[in-house]
Amino acid sequence: MANVFSNAFSSLGEWVNERAPGLMPVYRKHMTEYYAPKNFNLWYYFGSLALLVLVNQIVTGIFLTMNYDPSASGAFDSVQYIMRDVEWGWLIRYMHTTGASLFFVVVYLHMFRGLMYGSYQKPRELVWLLGMLIFLVLMAEAFMGYVLPWGNMSFWGAKVIVSLFGTIPVIGKDLVEWIMGDYLPADATLNRFFALHVIALPLVLLLLVVLHLAALHEVGSNNPDGVDVKHGPKGNRWDPTKPADGIPFHPYYTVKDLVGVGLFLAIAAFIIFFQPTFGGWFLEHDNSVPANNLVTPAQIKPVWYFTAFYAIVRMIPSALGTAVWGVLGMFGAIVLLFLMPWIDGGKVKSIRYRGTGYKVALGLFVLAFFGLVLIGTDSTAELIPMLFGAGVDVTSLENLFGRVMVLIYFGFFVFLWLYTHLGWEKTKPVPERVTTHD
Amino acid sequence: MANEVVDQGRRRFLTTTTAVVGGVGVVAAAVPFIKSWEPSAKAKAAGAPVTQSLKKIEPGQQLIVAWRSLPVFIVNRSPAQLAALPKQDGRLVDPGSDGASADQQPKYAQNATRSIKPEWLVMIGICTHLGCVPDYVGEMKAEPFDPNWQGGYYCPCHHSRYDMAGRVYQGVPAPKNMAIPPYHFVDDATVQIGVDAEGNA
Amino acid sequence: MTKRYISLFALAFGLLLGTSAAMAEGPELPDAGTNLRDTASLQRGAHIFFNYCVGCHSLKYLRYERIADDLGLTQDEVMKNLDFTGGKFGDPVVSHMPPEDAQKFFGKAPPDLSLEVSAKGENWVFAYLNAFYLDPKSPIGWNNTVLPNAAMPFPLWELQGEQVPVMKPATPGDDPQIEKLTLLHPGKLTPEQYQQAARDVTNFLQYASEPAALERRHYGIWVVLFLLGFTFLAYLLKKEYWKDVH
Numbered sequence: 061m062a063n064v065f066s067n068a069f070s071s072l073g074e075w076v077n078e079r080a081p082g083l084m085p086v087y088r089k090h091m092t093e094y095y096a097p098k099n100f101n102l103w104y105y106f107g108s109l110a111l112l113v114l115v116n117q118i119v120t121g122i123f124l125t126m127n128y129d130p131s132a133s134g135a136f137d138s139v140q141y142i143m144r145d146v147e148w149g150w151l152i153r154y155m156h157t158t159g160a161s162l163f164f165v166v167v168y169l170h171m172f173r174g175l176m177y178g179s180y181q182k183p184r185e186l187v188w189l190l191g192m193l194i195f196l197v198l199m200a201e202a203f204m205g206y207v208l209p210w211g212n213m214s215f216w217g218a219k220v221i222v223s224l225f226g227t228i229p230v231i232g233k234d235l236v237e238w239i240m241g242d243y244l245p246a247d248a249t250l251n252r253f254f255a256l257h258v259i260a261l262p263l264v265l266l267l268l269v270v271l272h273l274a275a276l277h278e279v280g281s282n283n284p285d286g287v288d289v290k291h292g293p294k295g296n297r298w299d300p301t302k303p304a305d306g307i308p309f310h311p312y313y314t315v316k317d318l319v320g321v322g323l324f325l326a327i328a329a330f331i332i333f334f335q336p337t338f339g340g341w342f343l344e345h346d347n348s349v350p351a352n353n354l355v356t357p358a359q360i361k362p363v364w365y366f367t368a369f370y371a372i373v374r375m376i377p378s379a380l381g382t383a384v385w386g387v388l389g390m391f392g393a394i395v396l397l398f399l400m401p402w403i404d405g406g407k408v409k410s411i412r413y414r415g416t417g418y419k420v421a422l423g424l425f426v427l428a429f430f431g432l433v434l435i436g437t438d439s440t441a442e443l444i445p446m447l448f449g450a451g452v453d454v455t456s457l458e459n460l461f462g463r464v465m466v467l468i469y470f471g472f473f474v475f476l477w478l479y480t481h482l483g484w485e486k487t488k489p490v491p492e493r494v495t496t497h498d
Numbered sequence: 499m500a501n502e503v504v505d506q507g508r509r510r511f512l513t514t515t516t517a518v519v520g521g522v523g524v525v526a527a528a529v530p531f532i533k534s535w536e537p538s539a540k541a542k543a544a545g546a547p548v549t550q551s552l553k554k555i556e557p558g559q560q561l562i563v564a565w566r567s568l569p570v571f572i573v574n575r576s577p578a579q580l581a582a583l584p585k586q587d588g589r590l591v592d593p594g595s596d597g598a599s600a601d602q603q604p605k606y607a608q609n610a611t612r613s614i615k616p617e618w619l620v621m622i623g624i625c626t627h628l629g630c631v632p633d634y635v636g637e638m639k640a641e642p643f644d645p646n647w648q649g650g651y652y653c654p655c656h657h658s659r660y661d662m663a664g665r666v667y668q669g670v671p672a673p674k675n676m677a678i679p680p681y682h683f684v685d686d687a688t689v690q691i692g693v694d695a696e697g698n699a
Numbered sequence: 700m701t702k703r704y705i706s707l708f709a710l711a712f713g714l715l716l717g718t719s720a721a722m723a724e725g726p727e728l729p730d731a732g733t734n735l736r737d738t739a740s741l742q743r744g745a746h747i748f749f750n751y752c753v754g755c756h757s758l759k760y761l762r763y764e765r766i767a768d769d770l771g772l773t774q775d776e777v778m779k780n781l782d783f784t785g786g787k788f789g790d791p792v793v794s795h796m797p798p799e800d801a802q803k804f805f806g807k808a809p810p811d812l813s814l815e816v817s818a819k820g821e822n823w824v825f826a827y828l829n830a831f832y833l834d835p836k837s838p839i840g841w842n843n844t845v846l847p848n849a850a851m852p853f854p855l856w857e858l859q860g861e862q863v864p865v866m867k868p869a870t871p872g873d874d875p876q877i878e879k880l881t882l883l884h885p886g887k888l889t890p891e892q893y894q895q896a897a898r899d900v901t902n903f904l905q906y907a908s909e910p911a912a913l914e915r916r917h918y919g920i921w922v923v924l925f926l927l928g929f930t931f932l933a934y935l936l937k938k939e940y941w942k943d944v945h
Contacts, residue, residue, distance in 0.1 A: 322930030333919025543789025
């Protein structure tokens with residue numbers, strides 16, 4: 061029985077191979093003969109998980125599109141139609157909404173991995189730039205998707221985020237009207253965001269993901285030791301000319317990633333089935349109220365994954381009669397990440413062998429990021445009275461805390477440049493070959 | 499430790515087991531997506547049985563109600579129209595509705611008048627040729643398409659003709675008698691379309 | 700190494716879940732104590748809703764048929780005991796009052812309550828139902844401590860009775876503040892019975908906000924267990940293959 065199947069498969073393989081001899085080499089190059097360093101740790105799961113979530117978003121998104129009505133009058137009702145009248149519609153929608161938040165969890169961890177092990181450094185600058193582009197497009201994609209349910213948070217979120225462009229001198233006001241196609245977020249806005257969310261941006265994302273992977277496989281993967289296995293000794297049990305510390309991606313990392321996939325899906329399923337709103341973090345309470353252009357929700361704040369950048373806008377005051385500085389700060393916070401390969405002039409890649417200054421700076425940078433998330437989600441408004449008593453001046457404490465966090469965020473990049481380019485960093489010796497700890 | 503013997507049997511067993519369990523998971527995950535294409539609760543509600551009072555329909559009159567968006571003809575057939583039915587048998591394709599049209603009505607309407615009560619015709623008003631809605635031509639007088647017309651239906655699309663029980667005439671494009679939906683009488687003056695007396699849809 | 704990371708992630712995830720749960724509701728509202736698995740409570744809540752609330756409030760996303768299916772009621776029971784507006788079994792729940800009339804009577808159309816618990820939380824709804832008091836200054840005669848100046852008269856007064864406020868000792872310069880509410884005239888129910896009734900209505904509205912919550916928990920446990928089982932298998936497979944790697 062098993063023989064019948066394997067014979068059928070191998071003759072099918074031959075049939076395809078005769079007609080498309082170029083396919084097998086591509087498969088080998090990226091799977092069975094892609095030699096990845098053998099010392100990947102837990103941080104290396106998040107790349108494949110991001111790909112998994114992307115597939116989930118596309119599949120569930122296609123099925124949501126089948127029942128969603130992209131009009132200001134019908135959008136909100138159609139979401140409830142999906143949640144109640146369409147068989148299993150609730151599951152498909154929760155998979156999409158939970159997937160959106162988990163996408164950012166996974167991508168942030170993936171980016172942090174890159175910072176920790178110097179994955180942006182030469183020769184992987186292009187991989188990093190493409191990854192940052194993915195992050196940027198993902199933010200646009202997520203924002204437009206957030207507008208589609210046309211709840212009151214969708215409406216006011218759209219209004220506030222689009223208004224960020226209004227701070228640009230001279231053209232700002234016209235630009236805002238052009239983006240919305242109206243004077244407030246309206247039918248026209250919803251329609252164009254829908255088109256961009258379901259067709260244009262996913263295509264761009266897919267293209268960028270392919271390029272990101274292609275660029276990675278040209279230079280090879282980094283690893284927790286930051287030692288380039290391509291430059292090390294040659295010869296492993298599969299191929300005498302390949303890196304001694306490399307192992308074929310398939311089957312070794314496919315089976316390893318499968319463990320990560322299983323665990324990740326179990327966590328995702330737990331959220332989808334038991335905590336789909338995640339206490340208002342993944343799906344906000346105020347978005348259960350239909351869009352209303354006359355009533356602003358009590359708190360306008362973006363979903364958690366934007367809040368770090370949004371908090372920067374809030375913490376930078378206006379000056380010289382314009383609010384553009386906050387917006388510049390927000391975009392600057394992302395642009396600086398793009399420039400990491402050139403800001404960091406460090407001689408070693410991995411945090412394991414870098415100077416203490418780098419370790420402290422990166423730790424503070426992560427703390428600042430979390431601090432900004434807390435401010436952006438308005439959690440500080442609840443936490444400050446809890447910590448300092450009810451009588452304190454919440455706003456000024458929050459501003460103080462927030463501005464320190466903004467300074468640390470930007471200070472990280474300034475410090476890193478000085479630290480590495482002026483030769484202050486004392487590194488530890490990097491081993492010749494990768495190490496394994498398990 | 500370098501080249502210790504690989505237990506190929508265990509490896510193959512684990513690969514197969516993981517693949518099978520994973521495959522089961524993928525198939526199970528596909529079920530909700532496939533099921534989401536079933537008619538939604540909204541579509542089902544719109545297709546729910548329709549109740550219609552018969553009080554205001556005079557003999558010879560037709561009322562059209564929508565059931566699952568389909569036009570349903572309810573006709574109070576006059577004694578003259580009923581008397582004309584058996585005389586048509588020779589000109590019809592399937593007068594007993596037991597040939598080509600055997601599946602065009604529930605068992606309880608497979609009779610000479612194709613109805614539960616002789617005077618009340620309840621029928622889906624869709625031509626069996628290509629789906630047009632035939633016109634009700636109830637008067638028994640000479641018509642351009644039939645000098646000996648005894649009342650019935652005339653389809654404007656391709657000129658198919660039916661008698662007062664929705665039975666198709668010979669020599670027209672339509673192959674079958676028009677369909678009778680499941681229905682029953684709630685009381686003497688009320689009919690419910692879409693479900694029979696036993697509750698079967 | 701890996702174990703350290705795993706426990707770190709588990710800790711972070713647990714913390715996140717904890718904070719999210721703690722911050723889901725405002726800290727000051729008491730727990731509504733609703734339970735979606737308590738079908739009897741849902742049925743009682745539905746009865747109160749359809750006897751006292753549906754006059755003004757619709758549930759436009761919830762169909763009678765769905766109520767029957769989810770609350771274990773027959774079509775006859777729902778149509779006789781709950782549907783007083785002549786809607787069909789498959790129709791959504793509409794209110795008695797045309798919106799134009801409502802606008803005229805209350806100055807603002809009573810909101811649809813399909814998503815009230817999603818928007819405000821069950822604790823808010825429960826507290827709101829306990830917070831009505833007589834207020835001669837209000838044009839409708841009623842006010843509410845949870846939603847001051849609510850445009851809604853108290854429909855459940857004959858159950859709870861009539862509450863009046865007890866004011867805090869006045870401090871000069873500040874507006875007078877309500878310390879608590881006390882029952883002036885008892886209603887048909889004792890305070891304990893009324894608490895239960897309010898809890899039942901809240902429970903029903905929580906169900907109405909997300910009918911899928913019933914199914915979702917039912918399937919969830921099996922999905923998670925299956926995935927954990929799969930993960931274990933994948934782990935064994937990984938161990939087996941990684942014997943090659945030294």
